[in-house]
Amino acid sequence: MEYVLEMKDISKTFPGVVALDHVQLQVKPGEVHALMGENGAGKSTLMKILMGIYTKDPGGEILFDGKPYHVSNPKEAMDMGVAMIHQELNPILDMTVYENIFVGREIRKNGLVDKKAEIEEAQKLIKECGLHVSPKETLRNLTVAQCQLIEIIKAISVNAKVIIMDEPTAAITEREVELLFDHIRKLKEKGVAIIYISHRMAEIFSICDRVSVYRDGQYIATDDTANLTEAELIKMMVGREITDVYPKLDAEIGDVIFEAKNISRADNKVKNVSLTVRKGEILGIGGLVGAGRSELVEGIFGMHPLSSGEIYVKGKKVNVSSPQDIIKEGVALITEDRKVTGLNLSGTVNDNIAMVAIKKLLTNGLYNKSKAYKASQEYIEKLNIKTPSANQIVGNLSGGNQQKVVIAKWLLNEPDIIILDEPTRGIDVGAKRDIYLLLGKLVQQGKAVIMISSEIPELMGICDRVLVMCEGNDSGEVKREDFSQERIMTLASAITV
Incomplete structure (x- = not known):
């Protein structure tokens, strides 16, 4: 099977707006696949359809592991093996690390939540991730980057085959970016596919294998990142050449x-x-x-x-x-x-x-x-x-x-x-x-x-x-x-x- 995920001919219309117009996406197992496009290009809408947050318009199909894929909410998507780490994290700050990891799918014994089993499993996952926090620590006491990694651990713990990362480095330091990239590489080795959304060009060329570009709700193209330059990718995204990314206008400096x-x-x-x-x-x-x-x-x-x-x-x-x-x-x-x-x-x-x-x-x-x-x-x-x-x-x-x-x-x-x-x-x-x-x-x-x-x-x-x-x-x-x-x-x- 060449693709773990195929989205074919997907459309989505909101009142007065065509957000997606017969677009496609094909993701291979074990690849990091970038979604690129200007704000409003349709990337988030496409991912929300995949997560069951939005319902696609009639027509088109989604295949996961070669089989028809139908979900009506994020819980069903996670059960199928698709997880998403959102740009705006929504951790439950007054709950512990282990409670956040297993929220909504608690480990139970005799009908009761088995805290001991959750702590042990969380500890194992945290160690694998290379994160140095206690599973009993409250999320309020963690950094944004640590919360981000907890979200990744949560996605891994459901044995996701596809993980969507939406602007995952927006609020973390360079050192933490490297830690995230190391973890992405480990996920790739396990055959997990990552759909990566970012506006940072350097990251796309550093970590992504292929890139699909969207513009104004339409699919433009997919190519290997190795085949593209930054200027070519920008032109695909905006539909025109931007030769001066940082325009500096002359101004008279006064008092x-x-x-x-x-x-x-x-x-x-x-x-x-x-x-x-x-x-x-x-x-x-x-x-x-x-x-x-x-x-x-x-x-x-x-x-x-x-x-x-x-x-x-x-x-x-x-x-x-x-x-x-x-x-x-x-x-x-x-x-x-x-x-x-x-x-x-x-x-x-x-x-x-x-x-x-x-x-x-x-x-x-x-x-x-x-x-x-x-x-x-x-x-x-x-x-x-x-x-x-x-x-x-x-x-x-x-x-x-x-x-x-x-x-x-x-x-x-x-x-x-x-x-x-x-x-x-x-x-x-x-x-x-x-x-x-x-x-x-x-x-x-x-x-x-x-x-x-x-x-x-x-x-x-x-x-x-x-x-x-x-x-x-x-x-x-x-x-x-x-x-x-x-x-x-x-x-x-x-x-x-």
Whole structure:
């Protein structure tokens, strides 16, 4: 049998949207098969059909191990041998590791849950995975990466023949990525097929054997990764050539517009860090996951108490005890997790864009719906947000378009200093480029941008300077003319040369 999984002629229509139009996927046993495409290409919809979350339209067929495959929920999919590790992990934080592994399929003895057997089995699986945690540890005490590996262990424990990994490295460090890749290689040796979804090109060429590309709900092609270059893969995904992945627009750099001096947080996650940014400048903040980058900007923004430090906006000292204090001074923060802190996913595009600048949308003290709708339309066009209308529910948009809605929400408030935390995480190459061009246009208008990113090529591509952090400290600054991956990585790792 050549394929463990075949999805043939699969379609899925939602009201007003054709999400999948007669697409296909063929996965071999023991291969890592990448699914690539821009946000909204149909990858997630196809996987949700495979997991029984969505029902495909009539017609087409799915074969698993050569036999017809019909499931109506994820539990049935797991019972058949298909497991999925979602981008947004859903661990039960107040349960133990072993309880999370066996939730919904507990080992029973005489009708009761056999805790001893579950702990022993969990211990064996944890050891095989090379993870150093106790099966009795509560998930709340684990890192995101450890929770991710527990999800993988859960998938292995059901003897899955196919494991879907959706953006599995989005929130883990380089070292943890290597640990994950080692485990993927072990799964391959056992004949387990991995369907791998990621927007990180380097990962696709590092770990994947073949790649299937989708665009606007249609199947484009499948090929061996060895036969493709990065440029060719991007062209297949977006339908056009993108020669400049990191467009850097020229902007005149002026006077210092924002300064944070000797910032330390009360919880000691940031220690005596200072930064300045000028009009027309993009300042990058680099460092490994856990270096204190998000904690620094959240402290500056009044989301967490500081033990020391001073903040100046346009030369004026600002006392920040809450986000409102700094928002009114013309500072915006686009947070790392758009789904949790950036958006109301059940609200419309219009509701979300209007959220911060509500005072601008009042007429005689009352909310003016037509003014809000006009403002939303303006930003939908400005940012090229792909949505049927301003009344579309934000949760129905692709990740890249959700991110543009978050940015639109803040830009409507007309800030002069825009802080972005991982603004391109989990979005495709086309949407990333749109965001880079937008940042370039903002600094051309004399605004200042501070951008946190875990991707060194991104920082080097669009920033004028990069402040590097390590373990809550400022470990150095690199100017554009001195940029190199090695230099930034050395500072991020606090390696003394």
